[in-house]
Amino acid sequence: MKERFLAALLGLLPGGCAVAADFLVEVRVQVQRGCMLVGQQRDAGAQALGRIDLGSTARLDGPGAPVSGVLLSQRPPRLECNPDTPYQVRVDGGQHGGAGELRFLASEDAKARPIPYRLYRDAAWREPVAVEVSQAARVPDSGTVELPLYARIDRLAWVPRAGQYADLLKVTVTW
DSSP: OHHHHHHHHTTOOTTTOOOOOOOOOOOOOOOOOOEEEETSOGGGOSOOOOEEOOOOOSOSSSTTOOEEEEEEOSSOOEEEESTTOEEEEEEOOOTTOEETTEEEEEESOTTSOOEEEEEESSTTSOSBOOTTOOEEEEOOTTSEEEOOOEEEEOOOSSOOOSSOEEOOOOEEEEO
């Protein structure tokens, strides 16, 4: 009797008796919102992203003003995320402070006045980037967001001293 029971369990019963069982297996994945800053190492801390070169000019109070430039980088910043993911971009006041929409370029010459400038998100200068104000948006269906940055020095009412003027900005992208 034990042998017959064991044979039945193993499906070895003579006479063509077959036993079958069906099983259902569910396969699934949970896709969470996430982003990746393409061309940049997220965990490496602050890195040099590029330069906005406003060129050379003798005067900033005449017909040559305003002067403007765009972020130049070997690896332009681009955010790749799941579509409809919210993200924020914030730019600090720079090394020489700033308030509202103004930031300042400074010279190593202690007698030189800082030169005010503004940042924009667009080349038409319609979307200013205020100091320490997060600009929120959502990633489009393409899943890719360019992160452009433009700078502009408006016509000054005074003539700056000759020399190199610079600022260093910290750009923070969160998602």
